[in-house]
Amino acid sequence: MFDRNQQIRWVIKPAIFMLALIPLAILIYRALTNDLGANPIETINRYTGDWVLRFLMLTLAVTPLRRLTGWNGLLRYRRMLGLFAFFYACLHFLSYAWLDQYFVLADIIKDVIKRPYITVGFASFLMLIPLALTSTNAMIRRLGAKRWQQLHRLVYLIGIGGVVHFLWLVKSDIREPLVYGVVLALLLGFRLWDRRRRTPDVIPSGAVR
Ligand code: HEM
Incomplete structure (x- = not known):
């Protein structure tokens, strides 16, 4: 009935979209049922922060999984995962700027400058x-694949920034940010290993070994 492209477009992508909204639905449900604990602002902020990092890790996992399994179709879902990382980052920032800082710009700027973990999160x-903004096909065409790829390497820095932000904000128990740190190191380390593996060694004469 459906060909493969239609299946992806009308079934798999909408299913992933709905799944990615479940964390938000749970948060809304918890808010409506007064189940956000003693400090609801902190709960919302931490909950959304966790999901930014999870979606970032999922986005970064696409390439290694694709290389390891040969399943190139995975690439079709990477943009959506990355955009959900951005979506939860907007909610996370909004919860901070609105619920924590009451949208007082001067206080937000002071905080970004003064507290290193906020500086890194904000960056x-x-x-x-x-x-x-450049995730659309039209922008990929406009920038050209090479420049687009170079720009999107920023995601590695964002991942590192996210983990450092988390490490800096926890007071004593660093286990959770460390787990993210190890996952990130594996995901980025795989890329380095894979690149080395696929680039032939060049000996001084210029001949390829
Ligand atoms: C890519 C960007 C970001 C990522 C990946 C991220 C991730 C996280 C994570 C994982 C947490 C801890 C959640 C937990 O305790 O379980 C957190 C907490 C927090 N983040 Fe972010 N964040 C980002 C950006 C920002 C920005 C832009 C701000 C504000 C300007 C911010 C402010 C905070 C604050 C105030 C907390 C809670 C600190 C506390 O409760 O002591 N974050 N974030």
């Missing part, structure tokens, strides 16, 4: 913006 958020 990562700013870097996500050009990636989201």
Whole structure:
């Protein structure tokens, strides 16, 4: 009935879209049922922060999974995962700027300058913006594949920034940010290993070994 492209467009992508909205639905449900604990602002902020990092990791996992399994079709879902990382980052920033800082710009600027973990989180958020804006096919064409790829390498820095932000904000128990750090190291390390593996060694004479 459906060919493969139609299946992806009308079934698989909408299913992933709905799945990616479940964390938000759970948060809304918890808010409506007064289930956000003693400090609802902190809960919302931390919950959305966790999901930014999870979607970033999922986005970064696409290439390694694709290389390891040979399943190139995975690439079709990477943009959506990256945009959901941005979506949750917007909610995370909004929860901070609105619920924590009451949209007082001067206080936000002071905080960004004064607290290193906020500085790093904010820088990562700013870097996500050009990636989201250039995620369309039209922008890929406009920039050209090479420049687009170079720009989108920022995602590695964003991932590192996200983990450092988390590491800096926890007071004593660093286990959770460390787990993200190890996952990120594996995902980025795989890329380095894969690139080395696929680039033939060049000996001084210029001949390829
Ligand atoms: C890519 C960008 C970002 C990522 C990946 C990220 C991720 C996270 C994570 C994982 C947490 C901790 C959640 C937990 O405790 O379980 C967190 C907390 C937090 N983030 Fe972010 N964040 C980002 C951007 C920002 C920005 C732009 C701001 C504000 C300007 C911000 C402010 C905060 C604050 C205030 C907390 C809670 C700190 C606390 O409760 O002590 N984050 N973030």
